Amino acid sequence: MTNKNWQHAPIWNGKFSPINAAFLILTPALSVALIPVYLHVNGWHWGYFFIFSAMTWLTSLGITAGYHRQFSHQSYDCNRVVKFLYLIFGAGALQNSALKWSSDHRYHHRFVDKEGDPYNINRGFFYAHMGWIFYKDPEERTYDNIRDLLKDPLVLWQDKYYLPIAVTTGFVLPTFLGYLCGYPFAGFLFGGLFRTVFVHHGTFFINSMAHVLGNQPYSTKVTARDSWITALFSNGEGFHNFHHVFANDYRNGIAWYHWDPSKWLIWSLNKFGFSSNLTRTPDWQIYKAKLENTHEQLPKAQSELALQCHQQLEALKANIEEKIQQLAKLRREFPSRETKIRQRYFRKRLNAESAALKRTWREYKTLAQLTRQLEH
Numbered sequence: 459m460t461n462k463n464w465q466h467a468p469i470w471n472g473k474f475s476p477i478n479a480a481f482l483i484l485t486p487a488l489s490v491a492l493i494p495v496y497l498h499v500n501g502w503h504w505g506y507f508f509i510f511s512a513m514t515w516l517t518s519l520g521i522t523a524g525y526h527r528q529f530s531h532q533s534y535d536c537n538r539v540v541k542f543l544y545l546i547f548g549a550g551a552l553q554n555s556a557l558k559w560s561s562d563h564r565y566h567h568r569f570v571d572k573e574g575d576p577y578n579i580n581r582g583f584f585y586a587h588m589g590w591i592f593y594k595d596p597e598e599r600t601y602d603n604i605r606d607l608l609k610d611p612l613v614l615w616q617d618k619y620y621l622p623i624a625v626t627t628g629f630v631l632p633t634f635l636g637y638l639c640g641y642p643f644a645g646f647l648f649g650g651l652f653r654t655v656f657v658h659h660g661t662f663f664i665n666s667m668a669h670v671l672g673n674q675p676y677s678t679k680v681t682a683r684d685s686w687i688t689a690l691f692s693n694g695e696g697f698h699n700f701h702h703v704f705a706n707d708y709r710n711g712i713a714w715y716h717w718d719p720s721k722w723l724i725w726s727l728n729k730f731g732f733s734s735n736l737t738r739t740p741d742w743q744i745y746k747a748k749l750e751n752t753h754e755q756l757p758k759a760q761s762e763l764a765l766q767c768h769q770q771l772e773a774l775k776a777n778i779e780e781k782i783q784q785l786a787k788l789r790r791e792f793p794s795r796e797t798k799i800r801q802r803y804f805r806k807r808l809n810a811e812s813a814a815l816k817r818t819w820r821e822y823k824t825l826a827q828l829t830r831q832l833e834h
């Protein structure tokens with residue numbers, strides 16, 4: 459089936475998946491039932507928290523920096539060892555193989571909020587969060603959208619042996635870590651069972667909460683939103699409005715202070731030579747999206763003062779657009795193979811233009827805020 463036809467294919471065939479449903483219900487139910495009993499009998503030990511944290515970081519980064527930013531979006535290149543680690547720890551998060559995950563995710567971006575989006579938020583918060591996993595995929599759904607991944611032997615290996623890999627890294631490893639500390643069952647309970655539930659819902663929140671909570675600085679054409687709260691539970695994936703507009707960027711939180719450990723990991727790997735070709739959206743493209751989005755949402759002027767603000771905003775917009783064009787031109791002309799002196803000269807000009815653009819954008823943003831307040 460071609461991707462074009464897929465747009466009209468049913469999103470849900472109604473076939474219940476008892477295995478998925480049982481797993482998603484039993485893991486939290488068992489955690490809630492067993493943890494208090496275990497703690498009552500054996501008492502608390504900080505080692506439980508250490509195993510839980512270590513397993514959470516490893517498996518959730520396997521999903522966010524690996525399954526998501528590497529396999530689904532190919533937002534950077536990385537070496538085979540890193541890929542292998544992503545695949546084994548990503549499997550330990552018990553969210554299916556990288557192939558299946560990436561295929562679903564590419565459909566999500568392609569058909570976001572519409573039929574064909576596997577976790578379409580318009581079908582309700584619960585459906586987007588985890589309800590969709592209770593059902594089998596529509597028969598029409600194919601792997602047409604992951605042809606690149608189907609050529610990767612490591613990805614195919616992980617798909618073939620997904621279950622034994624997932625059980626080994628997801629449950630055997632934390633049990634073994636617990637065994638080394640003298641409490642194997644606690645290792646299983648905190649690092650395996652409860653950690654699976656915790657990482658599950660951290661990821662699920664991206665499909666539900668990140669399409670409901672937060673603001674939309676880059677586009678209101680998609681439901682995706684930027685939120686610090688969601689970012690905190692998902693290694694930085696909560697800057698979801700930015701991500702839906704610039705999906706190939708290796709970052710989700712673009713400011714240095716945005717909580718985005720996945721970005722920091724990829725950046726650090728690059729510094730040690732383990733990753734390369736990190737895709738960064740040029741700043742002028744980001745300003746362009748913000749400007750157009752803010753301008754579209756300006757309320758209609760209803761007073762003389764508001765009318766004057768609108769005129770001023772139009773002038774500032776034209777000024778910013780001019781600066782954006784200038785910056786884009788400079789970036790295109792950046793000398794890649796010329797002397798260092800010439801490169802330094804270009805970099806200086808780029809920085810100056812970039813700073814001027816930032817200043818004018820701030821002016822525009824402040825005036826736009828004032829105009830909105832005037833009309834409310």
Ligand SMILES: [Zn+2]
Pocket residue numbers: 566664665669682698702
């Ligand atoms: Zn999304």
Ligand SMILES: [Zn+2]
Pocket residue numbers: 526530531563567701705
């Ligand atoms: Zn994505």
